[in-house]
Amino acid sequence: ASAFTGALFATGARAGDLTIGFSQIGSESGWRAAETTVSKAEAKKRNITFKIADAQQKQENQIKAIRSFIAQGVDAIFLAPVVATGWDAVLKEAKEANIPVVLLDRDIDPSGKDLYLTAVTSDSVHEGKVAGEWLASQVGAKACNVVELQGTVGASVATNRKKGFEDGIAGHSNIKIVRSQTGDFTRAKGKEVMESFIKAEGGGKNICAVYAHNDDMMVGAIQAMKEAGLKPGKDILTVSIDSVPDIFKAMAAGEANATVELTPNMAGPAFDAVIAYKSKGTVPPKWIQTESKLYTQADDPMKIYESKKDLGY
Numbered sequence: 001a002s003a004f005t006g007a008l009f010a011t012g013a014r015a016g017d018l019t020i021g022f023s024q025i026g027s028e029s030g031w032r033a034a035e036t037t038v039s040k041a042e043a044k045k046r047n048i049t050f051k052i053a054d055a056q057q058k059q060e061n062q063i064k065a066i067r068s069f070i071a072q073g074v075d076a077i078f079l080a081p082v083v084a085t086g087w088d089a090v091l092k093e094a095k096e097a098n099i100p101v102v103l104l105d106r107d108i109d110p111s112g113k114d115l116y117l118t119a120v121t122s123d124s125v126h127e128g129k130v131a132g133e134w135l136a137s138q139v140g141a142k143a144c145n146v147v148e149l150q151g152t153v154g155a156s157v158a159t160n161r162k163k164g165f166e167d168g169i170a171g172h173s174n175i176k177i178v179r180s181q182t183g184d185f186t187r188a189k190g191k192e193v194m195e196s197f198i199k200a201e202g203g204g205k206n207i208c209a210v211y212a213h214n215d216d217m218m219v220g221a222i223q224a225m226k227e228a229g230l231k232p233g234k235d236i237l238t239v240s241i242d243s244v245p246d247i248f249k250a251m252a253a254g255e256a257n258a259t260v261e262l263t264p265n266m267a268g269p270a271f272d273a274v275i276a277y278k279s280k281g282t283v284p285p286k287w288i289q290t291e292s293k294l295y296t297q298a299d300d301p302m303k304i305y306e307s308k309k310d311l312g313y
């Protein structure tokens, strides 16, 4: 497959003429809901006709939605891929129909690299690394058993956040991941898995820290720890990813320690890339990277909570 060229899809279109379809994963987390809300608002700002298909966490629904967008002849397709593999056939169909695809917030396997225009994502290995380094900075030389709540199995962000965290604690042989299981990025599963970790680890006595691939699972885990009579944020350190308002509330209450921010505004840069591509033939970089920032209890969590809560969460 050839790489994208400016001439391939350029139509001289204006933003107001564009119709874009978005195959969204579902609504597993507060972050995901915010991404959907923000995407709609960003489309409205640019006067773009925006069609969202909710896949309810199923790749087969995403593939169906992409095929339906192709049949409708949309100008571009946004895809938040629930898992990293299994996209090549449908993305080839989009490419053959001259419809550029932009990946939002998750990646696909390198075999699909020529099949999409650009990916708007954070560096999810880096997010995990920041979380691991933060934990290492807190525990010093003390022995620390970590339990890990992983995101959806097969999702790029779950694989990468796991790897990044392991990189972040590498060289600190006193820090060990003693249990690691998926909580599927949801609060309910995060709570359920944490309950089983607590049971298996001496009622929680053997756990020094929880690392969760998103804040929603951590909010569930905090609930599980409290119900088991433990003190999250004090007896057991917490670090997670997303920076949703509820984690700042927990931080303000001293029940959570740190979070790495993931912006829910992936669509804004994606719309701008498609508009430039469609109107001027400008080929965007293959990766449009969004920022990741660490917040701790020292960052006035209540103020951040107040500032975030109306942003689509």
Ligand code: AHR
Residues within 6 Å of the ligand: 028, 029, 030, 031, 032, 105, 106, 157, 185, 213, 214, 215, 216, 241, 242, 262
């Ligand atoms: O792909 C981004 C991840 O998906 C978010 O961190 C998580 O909350 C969501 O479900």
